[in-house]
Amino acid sequence: MLTLGLVHFLILSAVLFVIGLFGVITQRNVIKVIMCLEIMLNAVNIALIAFSQYIVPTALTGQVFALFVMVVAAAEVAVGIAIIFSIYRSRESVDMENFNILKW
Amino acid sequence: MPTQVPWLIFLLPFASFLLIGLVLRPFLPKYPKVGGYVTIGAVGISCALALWVMSAVIAAPEHMLMIDDIQWAVIGNLNIHLGVMVDSLTAVMVVVVTFVSLMVQIYSQGYMKGDPGYLRYYAFMSLFTACMLGLVLANNILFMFIFWEGVGLGSYLLIGFWFHKPSAANAAKKAFIVTRLGDFGFLAAILILFANTGTFDAEELYKLVAAGTLTGSTLTWVAVGIFAGAAGKSAQFPLHVWLPDAMEGPTPVSSLIHAATMVAAGVFLVARFYPLFAHSVEAMLVVAVIGAFTAIFAASMGLVMNDIKRVLAYSTISQLGYMMLGLGVGGVAIGIFHLFTHAFFKCLLFLGAGSVNHGSGTFDMRLMGGLRKAMPWTYITFVIGSLSLAGIWPLAGFWSKDEILVSAFSNNPVLFTLAIITVFMTAFYMFRAVFMTFHGDYKGGAEPEHGGHDEHSHGPHESPLVMVFPMVVLALLAICAGWVNVTGGFSALFGHGGGHGEAAAEVNLVTGFFGPLSHPLPLISLLVALAGIFLAWAMYIKKWISAEKIGSMFKPIHTLLSRKYFMDELYENVIVKTILYNGIFKVMAMFDADVVDGTVNGTANGAAGAGGMLRKLQTGQTQLYVLTIAIGVVAIAVCVFIFG
DSSP, X not given: OOOOOHHHHHHXXXXXHHHHHHHHHHOOBHHHHHHHHHHHHHHHHHHHHHHHHHHOTTOOHXXXXXXXXXXXXXXXXXXXXXXXXHHHHHHSOOBXXXXXXXXX | OOTHHHHHHHXXXXXXXXXXXXXXXXXXXXXXXXXXXXXXHHHHHHHHHHHHHHHHHHHSGGGEEOOOOEEEEEETTEEEEEOBOEEHHHHHHHHHHHHHHHHHHHHHHHHTTTOTTHHHHHHHHHHHHHHHHHHHHBSBHHHHHHHHHHHHHHHHHHHTXXXXXXXXXXXXXXXXXXXXXXXXXXXXXXXXXXXXXXXXXXXXXXXXXXXXXXXXHHHHHHHHHHHHHHHHHTTOTTSTTHHHHGGXXXXXXXXXXXXXXXXXXXXXXXXXXXXXXXXXXXXXXXXXXXXXXXXXXXXXXXXXXXXXXXXXXXXXXXXXXXXHHHHHHTOHHHHXXXXXXXXXXXXXXXXXXXXXXXXXXXXXXGGOOOHHHHOHHHHHHHHHHHHHHHTOTTSHHHHHHHHHHHHHHHHOHHHHHHHHHHHHHHHHHHHXXXXXXXSSOOOOOOOOSSOSOGGGOSSOOOOOHHHHHHHHHHHHHHHHGGGGGTTTHHHHHTTOOOSSGGGGSSOOHHHHHHGGGGSHHHHHHHHHHHHHHHHHHHHHTSOSSOHHHHHHHTHHHHHHHHTGGGHHHIIIIIIIIIIIIIIIHHHHHHIIIIIIHHHHHHHHHHHHHHHHHHGGGOOSOHHHHHHHHHHHHHHHHHHHHHHO
């Protein structure tokens, strides 16, 4: 019988994080980038809760942190989508390659 | 004597300078004569006080007066005092300086009459005199240096007094720069002294030298450095080139420079630090050799000059060489005694030259001639001065020159030979000047060197009383100033025995006076001088020997002499233009442009270039940044795993 330990959760978290990171770096579509960012945040949440559960089970520190992250992520998505809309209106594009006016 | 008296000697001319410069010149320019009276009054009182100091020094035990110091500055452990030192040397110098200055100021009233810069002239003259007095009174090498430079400033202002003439402005610069070369040595000597002894005080230094604390090569270098400063101010070879050019100033200024202030400063300085020189054989030898060489070198150039002031200028250089020789082979008393007598007759001769210019309007002796009828007083006094300078018994010059010759003879036959040849040359060129100027027929003259009195430019005429009076007074001194040492009184003041070697023991006035005539050495020098005068007489009065023929017979030598041994060309073309301007300065300019500027510009360019390359990293592609961060984090993690 398979018992789930901390390592399994951490592997899951790492896999999710790397998938998200890969998406953030490679995707052209800014909506997809935002989505990948969410995956990374959730990977971190898993790690936080797993650490909390396996190391200090009596304290709920990790869980509370995860809740905070979710709240902030929701707010961040709202703001992010608003910014993307704004850029889309001026640039007629959701391609990250075109968002380069911050260069030299 | 109250202790304030020596201070006042210095402060009065200085106050006169401030009064004329700050009050009279801005507010009372309509009454220039007041400036003259202020200066004469101040210097006159100084002169009286100087005589008082002199009498006090003669009366004092060991001829030394102690004057309290004023604390001037405390820097760490260093305590700098401002004080005066009154010994026999100071006493003689203040008397000479104030007296000669007084005579010159009186004379200048006539000579500078109507000059638009009359007040400026007297202000500068006061400053010049004050600085010289400060130099001789200071007990501290630091203050000596300050006043030393003050004297240099005064000479610059006065030589360039007619600065609208380019030649005068150039001469002033030349005098300043050439003497500054020597001053470098003086400054270096001060620094070496201070580094080794930690004191600036002259008497402390005497004690240290006497105690043997300061010896060997350090002492020699200090002495040579001081002598370099002295050589600059006293126009010793090879720094003599400024003095003939300094003739561009008004003639009374030349008189003051040559007799009492500027050039005497160098001789004074060596005399002041004589205890340092006396403990270094090498330094004494340097002083004596440079002195003897300068004496004959300058005299040879004096032989062919046609400008009466230039003849006198070379004569001064030559006589300064004598003084240095006297210091080098004899002692303070001998060198300073010659300075003392020389001050009177050389001042007289310059005033005479100024008077000649006043009368005939030129300094070129070829345009003069026959002036003795028109200017009898000038003629008589000038001849007295020339006789004195030539060293004819019993005039002043004889006594001092004789002592130098005696000590040179007992010291070094080569130096003596140089000196005795110089005696011949001196007699010759002085009487060449006398005969060309005052005898023969009048040859026209020219415009005077300064405007303002063209109402009597018709024919030569005698100068006004204010100019003749100082000349007569100085002529009297040119006759009898040497008699103070007939019985060895002057030398005794300096703590030496009698001046005349074997005759030292018990000389009364009569044996002292006629004594030299029974000794071979003074007789020889007297005969040599007379021979020089005779040759001048034969060449320029009787025309037995044609000066032109000799000139053309020895054409290369004549050219060499009249072109001043090409020293000016050597300095200007070879040293200044080639070595300095095209050599060292070019290298310096290149160093500045390439290395110094290159470093500064290179740093800036490097930073700009690096920035230009680095900014390319800012692509504006957010994903690239994320990738970079990710790689960075992974790299850190890997490092932690491997090394942590």
